[in-house]
Every structure is written in C-alpha cells, then in structure tokens.
Amino acid sequence: VIGMIVHEKQLIQQIRRAAEAGRSRRSVVTGIGDDCAVLRVPAGHEMLVTTDFSIENVHFRRDWDPPELIGRRCLTRGLSDIAAMGGEPVAAFLSLAVAADVPQKWVDRFLKGLLQLASEFDVPLAGGDTAQSATGIQADIVVVGSVPKGKAVLRSGAKVGDFIYVTGELGGAGAALARLRASQPVGAAYSKHAHPMPQLAVGQWLRRRGLASAMIDLSDGLSTDLEHICEESGVGAEIESALVPKAKVEGGKLVALDLTLHGGEDYELLFTSSGKVPAKVADVTVTRIGRIVRGSEMRMIGADGKSSKLKAAGWEHFKGNL
C-alpha cells in the first residue's frame, strides 16, 4: 500500500512538472494545481474535445512495444482526432492509472514518449488525474483544440461525385502488429509504426482552403473509417485497390493490400473533396484512391477491373485478438 502511494505521488509530481512547463504557454492560463485547468480560446473559434483510452492488453501490450512508443501513441490518438477536424491543439490532459507492480521506470519512459510528441507539436500538458489501478495500466488522453467558428471538417459532409484521398502510405502499423502477433522481430523498417505522426499540418491546410468536404483519421483501418464517413454522410464509396498507397517494409517490400484496407493505427487522414487537391500537402503525399457514389455501399475495384463489396473489417474485427 505504501508502494502504491509513493508511486502515485511520483506520478502526480511528474505530470505536474510537465504541466508547469506548459504554463508559460499563452493558451494555458492555469494548469495543474487547481480544480480545473483554465484555457484561452482564440476569439471567433470553437473548441474541439476528444478523449481516447489506451488500455493495457486491449490497445497495447507491454511485451510488444517500448513504453516510449505506447506513450507516444496514446497522445497521437488525440492529436490525430484534432487533425481530422482541421483543428489546432490547445492542450492535452492525461488520466493515468497504474498498478503497484508496474515499474516506475516503465512509467517514466511512457511519459517521456508522450511528452516528446507533445513537445514536437508544442502542445502543453495542462492537467489530468492519476490513480492506482487494481491491475495493469489504463490511460485516458484528452486533447482540447480550436477551430474557426463553423469551419470544423466533419465526417458528414461527403457528397456524391467527391474524390476520396488519403495521406501517406497505409498498412505499416498493421504489418508491424502482424509481426508482433506472430512473435517475429519488428525492425527499423517498421519505423513508421514506431513513430506515428498526427497529420495536423495537412488537416489545417485543407480546412483553411475549404478543400475537404469530409475528413476522418485512419485509426481503426481504412475500411472501417471510410464506413464512418459513408454512414455519417449518407453516401456510398468506391475504392480502386491499385491506387491505395502501400507502406514499405523490410527490403523495400510493399505491405499486403489487406493490411492497407483493414490495418489500424496508421494515423493518416482520409478525406473527400470536390476541389483540386495537390499531390503533396505540407510535405506529405496525398493520394486519390476512389470516389463517393450514391447509395450506402462500399465497393472495391480490383486490379482486374472487377468490382466487389468492401466490408468494414478494421479494428473492431481485430480487437478481441490482441
């Protein structure tokens, strides 16, 4: 019991120190050390709020990934959601519950990875909560952002005739997960997975130019996330399998199509547009992969030109098996 309390006191102090560094930021009026954080929202802006769990043995395994990566991915989930609205992050909040038998070193390294990403995007950690957990690790990340009033890019704006685009290459994270699941080594070639990068600059660029009619981040997998856009927009979609950009892995090999369609955690952006979208936005490759059609069905046109039904088979499908 003493061990637990020490653990939590250290945690609170660590998060507090990190949060105090954020106090210098104009957007954070008051950080940790009060009942609430006080944040400044730019005039004429609306607030964005997103919350995402990272739970041991559900979203991650301690024996599969280094703690820095787990921490980084925890914050990536939130920042990527802000990116998908075309927003700018204002502050992050971490609620972290840790069991007494989790080494302090693990927690240190988890926080290091999370704070490293926060620093890359200049997002202050402005608060959170800590607790002992009965078993394992449960983290909940909250990211608050802002976007000019009425300009948030929603999932519901896709129109028939819009083209469908993705940023970057897909399937890298899924390929790394598949190797971990098969107890195979995960080398440097999977560095994309090792360092997910929320596409904030791309999302903001598209929002400023009004170029994205609908947008979502690819956290669950292309098929599942595209289905969310279709459902919210009341449309169907058609993907050309040959156009889907495949991540490169060991020896320059491209990942299998299945992983690009259903592998999750790439944290790229999926969006629709009726406008002229350049092949590169904010130094990130953007690829047209299909178009929005009438109806509610998702279809895929294969390399042989044949059309088949595309079923959502991303994260929802995998998660029982982690």
Next chain:
Amino acid sequence: VIGMIVHEKQLIQQIRRAAEAGRSRRSVVTGIGDDCAVLRVPAGHEMLVTTDFSIENVHFRRDWDPPELIGRRCLTRGLSDIAAMGGEPVAAFLSLAVAADVPQKWVDRFLKGLLQLASEFDVPLAGGDTAQSATGIQADIVVVGSVPKGKAVLRSGAKVGDFIYVTGELGGAGAALARLRASQPVGAAYSKHAHPMPQLAVGQWLRRRGLASAMIDLSDGLSTDLEHICEESGVGAEIESALVPKAKVEGGKLVALDLTLHGGEDYELLFTSSGKVPAKVADVTVTRIGRIVRGSEMRMIGADGKSSKLKAAGWEHFKGNL
C-alpha cells in the same frame, strides 16, 4: 470475446443516444459521431477543463453502492470542480472501460445515475470513449466549462486575514463510508452521501460578486483540501472546531469531528473571503469556520480554546484501505 464486443457496441449506442439528446444544446455544435466534439464557448469567456477517474476498488466498490450512485458520483467529481472555479458547465465526456463479466444491467444503471445528474444541471454528454477492460470498471469523466475571462476563482488567492467558509454540512459521506467499511447498514439518514450535489449555483454566485479570494471543492476532506489552498496561496490557516458544521445522521445524531475534518466526498465548497458573506447563498447554508493566517501551518482551536496542529489526513490517508 463475442460477449465483450456486444457489450461495447451497446455501450457506444447508449452513450451515443445520450449524447444525441445533448446535440440540441446551443453549446454543443457536434457531439458523438465525429473525431471530436465541437463546442461553443461564450464570447469573452475562458474554458475550464477537469478530468477525474472513478476506478473500481479504488474509488468505489460494486458491493457497497448502487450503480446509479456510482454513476452520479462519477459526474459529481467533474461538476464540483467546475463549481470550485465559479464556472458554468458546458459539456461532459465519459470514457468507460468495462470487463466482459460486468452485467449489462449494472452499466445501464450506472449511466442512468450519471445522466440523471447531467439532466438536473442541464449538462449535455457530448462524447467519450468505450473499451473492454481486462478486469473491473474504469471510468474517466471530463467536464468542460466556461468562466468570464480572468474571473476563475483559483486556489492561490487566499490572503492573511481572510475568513474561511464552507457550504452545507461536512462528514456525511465519510460517515456512510465508515459504516460500509464496518459492514453496517447505510440507511436513509445518509441520503446526503447517496445524492451528492455539486454546488454550482453557490460557486457562480460568489464569482459574480467577486466574494471568494480562493476556492476548492471538498472532495478529499477538509484538512487535505484546506492544505491545498494554503500551499497554493502561501499562507497558514486556523480552524475553530466548534464552528465546523456537522452532518446529521441516524436519529439526528451529529457525525464525529474527525469525519468532518478528514472525511472526503462531501462535494461542498471551501472558500476564503475578505468580504461580507451571507449565511445563505443560493439556498445553501454557508458557515465561517476559521481564518487565514501568516505562515504555512494549519492549526485547530478546540472547544477548550486550546490550539493544536491540524494535519492533512483526508483521502490520501484513507485510499489504501478502501
């Protein structure tokens, strides 16, 4: 595994339905069903953000309290933090992880209690996250609020010579917890504990009149929460034990002084003021219990007039034993 997924799908739908009810609110532009919720902040206001865990066997026990109360207390934690800043709640977000063996009925009743309190204060549930947990129940509540720019009441504003006040009566929740711990029945006399009530109206009233120099909510216990004010304000405090308002329990009996000093979860407000504070604010009794003094020590003047050191011995002290 199938059971878990059904569980989570139901959960998402339940939270989504609740959140859709909130969409009609002016402050919630977009609720669940997108990457982020989009919230409107009144012009000239700053945002408040607070996050609080409610973890099984740390913050609550399923065999001690009905699920409705656990759900209500979960949201109370967040609303009470908003009250302590003098703020107004804008929206709530619930991240809920539940193990497969938790009955759906328990989750239904937990949500019912939480949504009942949300409805009492007209706070929309605007989003959140759901997950399977490896074991037990972990909830993280986020409440976003707003307060006119520069007007948030902090913990750090107490000045030497200010009087110290509390709302309501203290120790009721601690008395109920003591009975549960001793396997004694908890009757109607403990209804205060059964229905914690965040003091939003009192907090807002004090903030509008600029009457509170520092404020905190009594979640951890008077001694621990007063210490937070002293630390953040760089002052000491002197409490008169005879002035501390004691909750009434069975047979009109008053709770023991110890419970009023160190029992947590009363969710009353503790504040300091140099002004003229009425004995009732927003229909809630307000009691002067002491004053802010030089130094950093907390002292208590007993019924016999003798002064002794008051040590913080609230929640931090108890939590290993729940």
